[in-house]
Amino acid sequence: LATFGPLPTDLGRSRLIDELQASGLQGRGGAAFPAWRKLAAVDHAKDPRSLADAPVVVANGAEGEPRSAKDATLLAASPHLVIDGLLLAGRAIGAAEFHLVTTAARLPNVSRAVAERADAVAIRVHEVPEAFLSGEASAVIRAIGGGPSLPRDKAMRLSSSGLGGRPTLLHNVETLAQTALIARFGATWFRRLGTESEPGTRLVTVSGGRLAPTVREVVGGMTIASLVEAAGGTTDGLGAVLVGGYHGAWLPATHLRARLTRQELAPFGATPGAGILVLLDSHRCGLRESSAIANYLAEQSARQCGPCANGLPKMAEVLERLARGSRDASLPAEVRRLAALVRGRGSCHHPDGTAQLVLSALTVFASDVDAHLAGGCLADGVLANEVAA
Ligand code: SF4
Known part of the structure; x- marks a missing residue:
């Protein structure tokens, strides 16, 4: 508050939605869904006559992706900006509950920031484990409800039926921090940097x-x-x-x-x-790197849907054989077949995301695939034609 000033009090529901739409802010959690559209969807789904079904707002700072550190950095450096965004978004949709989810490392700092503010007494802070899927939207909702930090085995539309069956707005913490800035300074200010399609x-x-x-x-x-x-x-x-x-x-x-x-x-x-x-x-083998990631992702799944129980471990195993130097020429096609089998078959995006990573590896490291099948490895400086000769 000392840095950015008090929260704007004149921002009604539609003004915040309009300002976010004009800003072009996209969700920063990965899916890049327009930030305004999520607010509008929850606002549309709520029943203003029913207090028991009043909306819920959630700040997602679980950051399960091991190569991301931005949410942890933001929560360490500017927790109040995230809290501002959570309060503003919640007030705009008439939320009755406010939740903030993070990992053990950030919990003390975030809890301290919440406790410092008289306007944040309604915010409940939750700890989730550091695991790849703990930041998945339905996993966050389950964890807040006292369940495991794992995706639900059935797809759910949070905007109409999220926590406790109520309309739920879940935003990444960076999205909420940007929301707080746009609420204060406006869409034009946000768009002064960046490009038309990637503003701010x-x-x-x-x-x-x-x-x-x-x-x-x-x-x-x-x-x-x-x-x-x-x-x-x-x-x-x-x-x-x-x-x-x-x-x-x-x-x-x-x-x-x-x-x-x-x-x-x-x-x-x-x-x-x-x-x-x-x-x-360039001296590291992209196939081996991708294989290690595929193995990690296969282990992280809840194994409650078919693609995760069977498909991902098998796909990771076949890719590992290729990465380790098996000269079985059928392996690339088998990886592609398994990737096609798991795609679109899970309750969450995990099988699709894993298949995408693996298919991308086969395409970008096509020369490495050829070298491995010939018994060499480009990263080791042994080319396929040298081995063949
Ligand atoms: S697709 Fe995989 S990660 Fe997603 S809910 Fe099903 S078992 Fe869990």
Whole structure:
């Protein structure tokens, strides 16, 4: 409050929604859903005559993705901005409950910030484990309700039937922090930076190669190369960059001039996601890296739906055989077959995101696939034709 001043009191429901729509703010949790649309959906679904069914608002700071550190950094540096956004969004939709979810490491700082404010007494802070799926929307709702931090085995539409069956607005903590700034300074202020399709600023986490995990606030629409440099890294010697984290896609080093926008990343199957970039040095094997990630993702699933119980472990196993140097030429096609089988079959996005990562690896590291099938590895400096000779 000392930094940004008091919360605006003249922002009615429709003004906040209108301002968010004009700003073009997209969710920062990964799906990039327009922030205003979630508010409007909950506002539309609520029954103003029923206090028992009054909406719920949730700030999601679970950040289960291991290569992301932006939410933890934000909650450590500016918890009050997140609280501001939570209060403003909740008031706009007439919420009766306010929840903030984070991990053990951030809990004391967040709880202290909530306790400092007279206007935040309604906020309940919850701890969730540091696990890949604990930030998935339905997993957050289950955890708040006293259940496990795992996605529900049935798809749910939070805007109409979330926590306790009530209309629920769940936003990533960075989205709420941006909401608080837009509420104070307006959509025009937000759009003074960034591009038409990626307005404003966003937080990114860059790690890998020789770079320790680094969080930066950057202008929307920057190139991947300039983001790497802004984080203190270099594109020299890079083989590829994983964009969007473990549910993202690989971008070859030849395309680092692509911007962090949906349009420019679409040809690679990537999206800006939660602003995660993982650098891969050219001397490291992209297949082995991808195999390690696929194994991790297969282990993280709740195994309550068919694709996670059977498909992901099998797909990870076949990819690992390829990565370890099996010369069975049927392996790439088998990975693709399994990826097609799991896609669209889970209750949540986990099988789809994992399949996307694996398919992207087969495409971007196609030369490595050939080298492995020939008994070599480009990362070891042993080329397929050398082995064949
Ligand atoms: S798809 Fe996988 S992670 Fe998602 S709910 Fe089903 S078992 Fe759990």
